[in-house]
Amino acid sequence: MDKKTILVVGAGISGITTAIEAAEVGHEVVLVERLPYLGGRVAQLGRYFPKLCPPYCGLEINFRRIKNNPRVQVHTSTELVSIRGDRGAYTVELLQKPQYVNDRCTACGACVEVCPVTRDDDFNYGLTTTKAIYLPHEMAYPYRYAIDTSVCMKLECKKCVDACAYRAIDFSRQDQRFEVKVHSVVLATGWTPYDATKIENLRYGSYRNVITNVQMERLLAANGPHQGLILRPSDAKAPESIAFVQCAGSRDDNHLPYCSTVCCLASMKHALEYRERNPQGKAFIFYIDLRAMGRNEDVLSRVKADENIVLIKGKVARIDEEPCGSLVVEAEDILSGLKRKEKVGMVVLATGMTPNLPALDKVVVDEFGFFNAEAVEEGIFAAGCDKAPLDVSSALKDATGMALKAIQG
Amino acid sequence: MSAHVPTSVDPVFLTELLKAGGENLKKCYQCATCSTVCTLTPDHRPFPRKEMLWASWGQRERLLGDPDIWLCHQCGDCSVYCPRGADPAETLAAIREVSIRHYAVPSFLGRLVAEPRFLPLALAIPVVFILAVLALAGTLTLPKSEIVRLADFFPHAWLNGSFSLVFLATCGFALLGASRFWRDLQRNWPVPGTPRGLFESLLPVVNEIITHDRFSKCTAHDHRYLAHLGVFWGFICLLLATVVAILVILLGGDYPMPLYHPGKLLGNVGMVLLLSGGYVLLKERLSTAGKTSRSTYQDLLFLSILLTVTVTGGLVQVTRMANSQSAYYLYFIHLVAVFYLLMYLPYSKFAHVLYRTLALFHARRTGRL
Ligand SMILES: Cc1cc2nc3c(=O)[nH]c(=O)nc-3n(C[C@H](O)[C@H](O)[C@H](O)COP(=O)(O)OP(=O)(O)OC[C@H]3O[C@@H](n4cnc5c(N)ncnc54)[C@H](O)[C@@H]3O)c2cc1C
Ligand code: SF4
Ligand code: SF4
Numbered sequence: 031m032d033k034k035t036i037l038v039v040g041a042g043i044s045g046i047t048t049a050i051e052a053a054e055v056g057h058e059v060v061l062v063e064r065l066p067y068l069g070g071r072v073a074q075l076g077r078y079f080p081k082l083c084p085p086y087c088g089l090e091i092n093f094r095r096i097k098n099n100p101r102v103q104v105h106t107s108t109e110l111v112s113i114r115g116d117r118g119a120y121t122v123e124l125l126q127k128p129q130y131v132n133d134r135c136t137a138c139g140a141c142v143e144v145c146p147v148t149r150d151d152d153f154n155y156g157l158t159t160t161k162a163i164y165l166p167h168e169m170a171y172p173y174r175y176a177i178d179t180s181v182c183m184k185l186e187c188k189k190c191v192d193a194c195a196y197r198a199i200d201f202s203r204q205d206q207r208f209e210v211k212v213h214s215v216v217l218a219t220g221w222t223p224y225d226a227t228k229i230e231n232l233r234y235g236s237y238r239n240v241i242t243n244v245q246m247e248r249l250l251a252a253n254g255p256h257q258g259l260i261l262r263p264s265d266a267k268a269p270e271s272i273a274f275v276q277c278a279g280s281r282d283d284n285h286l287p288y289c290s291t292v293c294c295l296a297s298m299k300h301a302l303e304y305r306e307r308n309p310q311g312k313a314f315i316f317y318i319d320l321r322a323m324g325r326n327e328d329v330l331s332r333v334k335a336d337e338n339i340v341l342i343k344g345k346v347a348r349i350d351e352e353p354c355g356s357l358v359v360e361a362e363d364i365l366s367g368l369k370r371k372e373k374v375g376m377v378v379l380a381t382g383m384t385p386n387l388p389a390l391d392k393v394v395v396d397e398f399g400f401f402n403a404e405a406v407e408e409g410i411f412a413a414g415c416d417k418a419p420l421d422v423s424s425a426l427k428d429a430t431g432m433a434l435k436a437i438q439g
Numbered sequence: 440m441s442a443h444v445p446t447s448v449d450p451v452f453l454t455e456l457l458k459a460g461g462e463n464l465k466k467c468y469q470c471a472t473c474s475t476v477c478t479l480t481p482d483h484r485p486f487p488r489k490e491m492l493w494a495s496w497g498q499r500e501r502l503l504g505d506p507d508i509w510l511c512h513q514c515g516d517c518s519v520y521c522p523r524g525a526d527p528a529e530t531l532a533a534i535r536e537v538s539i540r541h542y543a544v545p546s547f548l549g550r551l552v553a554e555p556r557f558l559p560l561a562l563a564i565p566v567v568f569i570l571a572v573l574a575l576a577g578t579l580t581l582p583k584s585e586i587v588r589l590a591d592f593f594p595h596a597w598l599n600g601s602f603s604l605v606f607l608a609t610c611g612f613a614l615l616g617a618s619r620f621w622r623d624l625q626r627n628w629p630v631p632g633t634p635r636g637l638f639e640s641l642l643p644v645v646n647e648i649i650t651h652d653r654f655s656k657c658t659a660h661d662h663r664y665l666a667h668l669g670v671f672w673g674f675i676c677l678l679l680a681t682v683v684a685i686l687v688i689l690l691g692g693d694y695p696m697p698l699y700h701p702g703k704l705l706g707n708v709g710m711v712l713l714l715s716g717g718y719v720l721l722k723e724r725l726s727t728a729g730k731t732s733r734s735t736y737q738d739l740l741f742l743s744i745l746l747t748v749t750v751t752g753g754l755v756q757v758t759r760m761a762n763s764q765s766a767y768y769l770y771f772i773h774l775v776a777v778f779y780l781l782m783y784l785p786y787s788k789f790a791h792v793l794y795r796t797l798a799l800f801h802a803r804r805t806g807r808l
Contacts, residue, residue: 231476231520277470282522318470347475347520362471362485369474369482 033057034213036436037122039110039388042070043422044414044429045218046092051433053101060210061096062108062124066176067166068093070220072422074153076250076258079299079421080326084252086169088422093171106172111207113392117409118213126206127179134198135174137165141190141199142175149181155223155245157255157263163190163199168253174198214409214436217393217401218429221383221415224286229279232379237351238264240377242278243293246300260304262376264355269311269375272304273359275346276317280382288398290382290419294321297380298333305336313339314372316346316361326421342370349377383419387412411435443626445500452499452537460735461533467491467525473517478656479510481807486510487517487527494530503541504623506807508534509791509798512664514657529733536737539790542616552786555736565778569771572601587759587766589695593774595688606781613785617793624798630805640803647799663723669716670745676709677749695759710753717746741788747776 034057038049041063049059067073069089078085096102111123145161153167162182165175175198184201191199223244226234234240239262241249248254249261262269274297279285294317301313315333320341322330333339344361351357357377363370385399394405401412413432414425456464469492474485486507493501502508511531518528536553543549551557573579573593582591634640647653651671654664683702688694696703721742724734751773758766780789802808 277522281468283524284520284522318468345470345472345475345522347472360475362474362488364469364471364488367484367489369485 034437035060035211036433037062037110037120037210037212037215038218039215040064040070040218040220040386040416041068041104041106042218042220042414043072043089043092044220044416044425045070045216046089046096047426047429048216048218048413048433048436049102050092050095050099051430052437053099054095055437057101057437059102060105060212061102062105062110064107064109065166066106066174067170067172068096068104068106069171071244073167073169074155074244074247074251076247076252076254077299077303079295079329082299082302082329089171090169107176110388110390113215113390113410117407120212120215120409121209122212122215123207123209126208128203128205130177130179130182130199130201130203131163131175132198132200133174134196135194136196136198137173137175138195139165139175140193140195144189144193146187146189147181147183149178154248154255155242157241157245157248214411216411216413216432216436217387217416218413218432219386219388219416221419222386224279224290224381224384226278226379226381228285229379229381231347231349232275232278232377233349233351234379237349237357237377238262239269239351239355239357239375240349240379242379242381243296243300244381246378247296250300250303258307260307262355267375268308271312271314271372271374272301272376272378273346273357273372273374274301274313274315274378274380275359276315276320276380277345278379278381280380281318286382286384286398288382288419289321291321291323292419292421293380293382294319295326295329295421297378298322298329300378301339302329302332302336305338311338314342314359314374315339316342316344316359318343318345344370346377383415385416387416443629445498445504445627447500448497449499450497452502453495453497455537456494456530456533459533459536460733461494461526461530463524463526464491464494464530464533465525466523467495467521467527468523470522472520472522473527476516476520477511478516478658479512479514479653480507481510481802483807487531490531490534491525491527494534499541500623501627502534503538504620504627506624506628506798506801508538509795510653510802510808512654512657514654514661514663515659516657519659526733532735532738535791535794536735536788538620539786539788539794542620542794543786544612544615544619548612548783549786552740552783553737558740561783562775562779565775565782568601568605569774569778572597581764581767587762587764589755589759589766589770592767592770595694598774599685599688602778602781605778609781609784613790613793616785616790617797620794621797621801624801628801628805628807634804635806640800643803643808644796644799648796660723662719666716666719666723669712670720671716673709673711673713673716673749674745676705676712677752678709680706680709706752710749713749714746714753717742717749721746737788744776744779744787748773748780751776 036052036057036059038045038059038061041061049061053059072085075085105126108124108126111125114121141163142161145163147162148159149162150156151158151160163175163177226242252258280290297315304311304313343364346359346361348360349357356373356375358371358373360371387393387395392407392410394402396402400418401416411432413429471488474488480486508531513528513532515528518526521527540549540553551561576594576597651664651668657664680702724738751769755766755769755773
């Protein structure tokens with residue numbers, strides 16, 4: 031067999047899948063990830079539809095496959111800078127940010143005690159903070175601390191350097207640029223949640239108890255802000271009811287014109303989990319259309335069977351805050367033709383997914399910024415959410431197919 | 440009495456709406472954002488989401504007898520937030536326009552003002568009418584006297600007589616249209632239980648009209664309400680000033696009235712109000728070509744005529760005092776424009792005073808507002 035080298039950009043579930051599939055049939059893979067850890071957005075999910083299991087089992091199996099496979103070369107904190115050449119002979123330039131914390135780190139945490147700088151924890155979507163030196167999350171792979179270079183005072187401070195008994199922190203490390211020659215490139219850079227502050231009438235950012243669906247995932251997670259307890263931000267109390275606002279900025283010409291396909295199911299999952307953990311709680315899902323494709327319809331059936339999950343056809347377009355922090359959401363209940371004002375303890379905005387593709391000449395995008403498969407350059411492919419908003423099982427199928435494309439020719 | 444729910448579908452109606460400014464209505468996907476962001480809608484069966492649905496189905500009968508299209512002031516809050524660019528505010532305006540045409544008696548006058556190609560004809564009618572009256576009065580030529588006296592050009596008796604006749608005819612036609620509209624309102628939206636009393640219903644309507652209190656709740660185009668208030672009060676002042684003038688003439692008082700005469704003062708205050716309000720409205724109508732509150736031929740024509748009446752009225756006053764012959768020409772244009780307003784009241788955008796008032800009254804009587 032003709033052995034080829036493939037570059038996979040992005041180590042979310044899609045990129046990991048493409049990398050493993052290609053490596054396990056004997057090809058060399060360079061897997062680059064801009065964050066200090068692997069797993070992408072799936073690592074941040076709290077529960078996983080359709081089975082509503084914790085998402086980490088799936089990821090861990092894949093991490094083990096990567097660890098055991100010498101043909102996968104992983105570069106974290108690394109970004110793709112440029113692609114030159116043609117199919118069969120691309121030269122790609124990569125940029126690795128300084129690896130101030132090296133392999134000697136045992137994750138003992140002595141550094142965190144002394145670090146004087148705090149930052150918003152982007153893993154928890156800003157619901158918590160960490161120090162400038164932090165463990166990305168408890169299950170992080172690779173399992174070592176990272177430094178947020180945008181806030182760290184480095185040599186001016188270097189308290190952590192002195193605190194580390196293993197001499198794992200080294201501020202003399204520099205940016206590293208390097209080139210690799212590859213046969214083909216698979217982009218699997220995934221997605222970013224739509225910026226909910228842009229949807230002014232839904233008041234994200236000004237009312238504390240209006241959160242987004244990705245934040246809700248973190249609240250559900252056992253390694254989340256409250257170890258899986260669903261507590262609202264303003265007073266850390268369990269909300270007596272939650273309203274889910276579907277299509278928050280999706281299918282909207284003023285924001286994202288397309289359907290993000292997963293947020294209906296995500297909200298149904300959230301409602302079911304909330305009800306299970308708060309048997310007295312009541313959930314309201316305000317929707318335009320409830321989209322649950324294929325076998326995911328089972329989730330919808332479970333939602334419908336719960337009389338304390340109320341489905342209301344009509345989009346929430348106004349939210350008011352009460353002094354106690356509770357919120358009044360307002361919509362027209364289309365099926366009855368009456369205005370509905372519901373007072374709830376917390377609001378979850380079902381925001382959509384925006385593509386993350388790097389701005390490079392050879393990467394052609396469509397009108398929404400997703401990879402344009404029609405104008406594809408021979409030898410550069412995209413997997414998973416780079417093509418369209420997808421759930422994990424669809425992303426996996428796509429990523430496997432892209433492994434095949436990448437090793438062909 | 441239970442509500443009659445018209446189910447008939449009229450595809451021609453849909454085409455009419457698309458032409459009258461509702462060209463994006465088919466994009467609506469019934470999310471109801473519009474009904475929620477609207478600050479003017481009642482909570483019970485709010486608008487405009489349901490109207491958008493009926494419009495795309497072509498439900499003419501249902502929409503024409505729908506008071507809600509008149510509770511809307513086209514602030515455009517809904518169009519700003521509509522996720523599909525379906526322009527609900529413009530669609531409701533289009534429905535109103537088609538509605539005015541629907542109730543027009545005689546119906547050809549409705550078409551005459553609605554279509555730009557008939558504009559020359561629509562303007563020719565007042566011109567010919569005035570010339571004919573002048574001919575009858577024997578004053579078809581410009582007066583030769585040294586001092587400019589408008590009454591020499593158009594004798595008061597002829598002016599008041601002919602214009603009153605036309606106005607009476609207009610009122611008759613307007614009443615016919617209004618009564619048909621009222622009948623449809625009652626059929627589609629009957630009073631649940633006992634209606635509110637006459638005065639109890641009327642007072643809030645009058646209050647709303649003179650203060651524009653509902654209109655003021657618009658947020659997307661918040662200065663529109665002030666501008667409209669200016670136009671409204673300007674118009675009322677001018678109307679009163681005209682009545683005073685007619686009375687002064689009938690009672691043989693000093694005419695033209697001196698500048699400090701209360702009637703004259705009222706007229707000039709009205710002129711300033713109407714001009715400033717009208718200017719803002721027109722400017723906005725011409726500049727918001729993009730996102731919301733698109734304007735139609737009808738909107739622009741009506742505003743232009745109203746402004747012509749006011750501007751020429753003011754200029755006549757100045758040129759007359761300056762003893763300039765041009766006063767006669769300006770006066771002629773002024774009268775043509777006034778005639779246009781009067782004669783086409785039930786067919787032009789002006790008809791909203793009729794239908795909106797009735798719909799508001801109906802809404803109060805049925806407890807909808
Ligand atoms: C609220 C919510 C709940 C969800 N719940 C579920 C669920 O329960 N079940 C389910 O099946 N799906 C769910 N999904 C969908 C799921 O999150 C996606 O299908 C999945 O994340 C797709 O993985 P991906 O690898 O394509 O993208 P990502 O997870 O986004 O991974 C992309 C990776 O690429 C990296 N990257 C980005 N740019 C660069 C670059 N320039 N250079 C290098 N690396 C880069 C990123 O850091 C990231 O690690 C949910 C989505 C949302 C919004
Ligand atoms: S999945 Fe549901 S909530 Fe998300 S954009 Fe599509 S319809 Fe809206
Ligand atoms: S007009 Fe726009 S806002 Fe109103 S229901 Fe239709 S799509 Fe939604």
